[in-house]
Amino acid sequence: MTPDEARALIRYALAGLLLTAALAWVLFLARDALLVVYVSALFAIGLSPLVSAIERHRPAAPRRLPRWAAILIIYVTILGILTAVAIAVIPPLVAQARDLWAALPTLLHRGQQWLIDRGLIGRELTVGEAVQKTPVGGSDAVGAVIGAVWGVVGGIFGFITILILTFYILVDAETIVNSFVRLFPRARRPRVEHACRRVTNKVSAWLGGQLLLGAIIGSTAAVGLWVLGVPYFYVLALIAGVGEMIPVVGPILSAIPAVIVALTVRPSLALFVLVFFILQQQLENHVLVPKIMSRQVGVSAVIVIVALLIGGSLLGIVGAVLAVPSAAILQVLYEELSSETVPEKKPGFISAEDSRRK
Numbered sequence: 001m002t003p004d005e006a007r008a009l010i011r012y013a014l015a016g017l018l019l020t021a022a023l024a025w026v027l028f029l030a031r032d033a034l035l036v037v038y039v040s041a042l043f044a045i046g047l048s049p050l051v052s053a054i055e056r057h058r059p060a061a062p063r064r065l066p067r068w069a070a071i072l073i074i075y076v077t078i079l080g081i082l083t084a085v086a087i088a089v090i091p092p093l094v095a096q097a098r099d100l101w102a103a104l105p106t107l108l109h110r111g112q113q114w115l116i117d118r119g120l121i122g123r124e125l126t127v128g129e130a131v132q133k134t135p136v137g138g139s140d141a142v143g144a145v146i147g148a149v150w151g152v153v154g155g156i157f158g159f160i161t162i163l164i165l166t167f168y169i170l171v172d173a174e175t176i177v178n179s180f181v182r183l184f185p186r187a188r189r190p191r192v193e194h195a196c197r198r199v200t201n202k203v204s205a206w207l208g209g210q211l212l213l214g215a216i217i218g219s220t221a222a223v224g225l226w227v228l229g230v231p232y233f234y235v236l237a238l239i240a241g242v243g244e245m246i247p248v249v250g251p252i253l254s255a256i257p258a259v260i261v262a263l264t265v266r267p268s269l270a271l272f273v274l275v276f277f278i279l280q281q282q283l284e285n286h287v288l289v290p291k292i293m294s295r296q297v298g299v300s301a302v303i304v305i306v307a308l309l310i311g312g313s314l315l316g317i318v319g320a321v322l323a324v325p326s327a328a329i330l331q332v333l334y335e336e337l338s339s340e341t342v343p344e345k346k347p348g349f350i351s352a353e354d355s356r357r358k
Contacts, residue, residue: 068171075163194336202329209324210244228273
């Protein structure tokens with residue numbers, strides 16, 4: 001190699017390194033937007049089999065249902081379920097919260113008297129003094145409330161953005177997949193199409209597993225709260241089932257209303273309810289999630305637990321939500337890259353080449 005060729009090679013290597021660093025920096029700056037796109041893509045992949053089934057299932061009709069109409073049917077159904085849940089949950093919770101606020105001074109007095117009798121505190125505190133002594137008391141409380149409200153507003157707008165982006169990805173799903181497949185050499189396109197099918201099946205199975213977990217947790221919560229004698233146990237169980245959709249903090253947040261309702265009855269009942277939800281969460285974390293996700297998605301229980309730990313450490317709640325489907329996608333990629341056989345095209349699947357011929 002001549003000195004000129006060596007200098008040119010060094011320049012090209014430096015240019016490539018700078019370009020890679022610039023691209024990594026841009027991706028880091030756009031990480032929030034990319035995360036929204038990834039979540040939307042996962043939802044679109046998981047819902048695509050259901051959308052296709054609704055498209056095909058149109059008896060006594062000469063043509064298939066438009067894809068956008070099938071997607072709207074799913075959206076309207078989800079919105080109706082959420083509205084029904086809100087109608088069932090909000091009024092009892094408001095009534096119970098009002099009763100709890102009215103009984104708060106009495107409960108505070110009883111609790112402090114118990115502590116005074118055992119020499120743990122010297123005197124009673126009023127509700128105002130207790131608020132002032134909290135970590136977010138006084139002027140800090142205003143900032144904490146504003147921050148919480150702003151976080152809720154941002155979460156609502158983010159959720160709406162995900163719904164809209166998921167809708168458009170579903171509408172253009174066939175074009176997106178076919179364009180992606182055509183990026184590969186013609187000989188490798190059948191394998192890429194097969195990998196796309198497997199990813200779709202696994203992500204759809206993940207969504208089904210989440211619904212199954214919610215149903216199990218909601219049913220067991222209803223039975224447990226009914227046995228303990230907690231009022232409005234059916235509403236509280238519904239909250240527990242919905243909260244199960246949010247890994248890590250979902251079960252904790254869904255247990256708070258049940259504990260508050262039990263506290264309005266008697267403090268000992270609230271303690272029993274708390275113990276019940278702790279045991280249920282341990283069963284869910286260490287038994288239900290690994291077993292159900294392993295069976296539904298086809299990922300081993302060890303990988304599920306490791307994925308949840310890594311996802312929660314990297315991105316918190318969002319990372320825990322995305323851990324299992326991301327692990328399933330990585331498993332498909334690894335198996336396809338390590339496999340030497342070219343899969344046969346299954347009947348009913350429209351490949352990129354078939355779509356282009358049509």
